Amino acid sequence: MAKRGYHHGNLRQALVEAALGLIETKGPTGFTLSEAAKRAGVTPAAVYRHFEGRxxxxxxxxxxxxxxxxxxxxxxxxxxxxxxxxxxxxxxxxxxxxxxxxxxxxxxxxxxxxxxxxxxxxxxxxxxxxxxxxxxxxxxxxxxxxxxxxxxxxxxxxxxxxxxxxxxxxxxxxxxxxxxxxxxxxxxxxxxxxxxxxxxxxxx
Missing domain, CATH: 1.10.357.10 (Tetracycline Repressor, domain 2)
Known part of the structure; x- marks a missing residue:
């Protein structure tokens, strides 16, 4: 089955929205890129196509x-x-x-x-x-x-x-x-x- 991230309509914005939810609950240093990727429904590797880091x-x-x-x-x-x-x-x-x-x-x-x-x-x-x-x-x-x-x-x-x-x-x-x-x-x-x-x- 193909990875969801490769077919995501707006992955960059989905990651921002995921990060905002994590920031609210865990603070700006309390989450990882992997957590943001999981919440956005993509693989951690897909994050780096849009952002260099957290x-x-x-x-x-x-x-x-x-x-x-x-x-x-x-x-x-x-x-x-x-x-x-x-x-x-x-x-x-x-x-x-x-x-x-x-x-x-x-x-x-x-x-x-x-x-x-x-x-x-x-x-x-x-x-x-x-x-x-x-x-x-x-x-x-x-x-x-x-x-x-x-x-x-x-x-x-x-x-x-x-x-x-x-x-x-x-x-x-x-x-x-x-x-x-x-x-x-x-x-x-x-x-x-x-x-x-x-x-x-x-x-x-």
Whole structure:
């Protein structure tokens, strides 16, 4: 009987989907290429026609994740224009929504240890996602005097770090049960404190 892998309609994508499922259950370093091949229904040898190793497979999962992530952030950002504040807050909510809906992609993107510069395609997708956040930050902070205005890249990095912390501690898996507040409320209040510190919103 012929091996299933030789007749697979889209083996490369099937392997990515298999890897995403394994990443969710075992983590990015907790599975082998053989396991991914078995889940995709092909022989381990067939994997190497598309990926040199597990890290290349995870990098492709991360690239696809960043494409989806950027699309979601762009949609959230544009939906609330022309209000710079509403658009900025929407990107934060979109971050949490993505992490919750696509945990395998999220882990591959942010927790696998794979450099975003591993491939030009991965770097491009990551840069596009960061660029949306930086643009939102730049528009929101344009009225701050130049000598007190943080660089947009720093501004957006702070918010990404805050968002990632909420995801890790209170939004995914068992740790989420430890918070007496909804992750969205935690992030909104944290961003509010940050923006008040910059003078971008009025004190309560």
């Amino acid at each position: 890290e290349d497979l995870i990098a492709e999962a991360a690239r696809q994740g960043f494409v989806m992530f950027a699309d979601l952030m762009q949609h959230a950002y544009e939906k609330y224009q022309p209000s710079a504040l509403a658009a900025f807050e929407a990107t934060g909510r979109a971050y949490l929504a993505f992490a919750r809906k696509h945990p395998g992609h999220y882990i591959a993107m942010f927790e696998s240890g794979i450099s975003v510069n591993r491939t030009p395609e991965l770097a491009e997708a990551s840069a596009r996602a960061r660029g949306i956040l930086e643009r939102a930050a730049a528009e929101l902070s344009q009225h701050i005097p130049a000598d007190r205005r943080p660089p947009a890249s720093m501004f957006s990095a702070h918010v990404m770090a805050m968002s990632h912390g909420v995801v890790e501690l209170f939004s995914r898996g068992d740790p989420g049960a430890q918070s007496p507040y909804a992750p969205e409320d935690l992030l909104e209040s944290g961003i509010g404190i940050y923006l008040r510190g910059l003078g971008l919103i009025d004190p309560d």
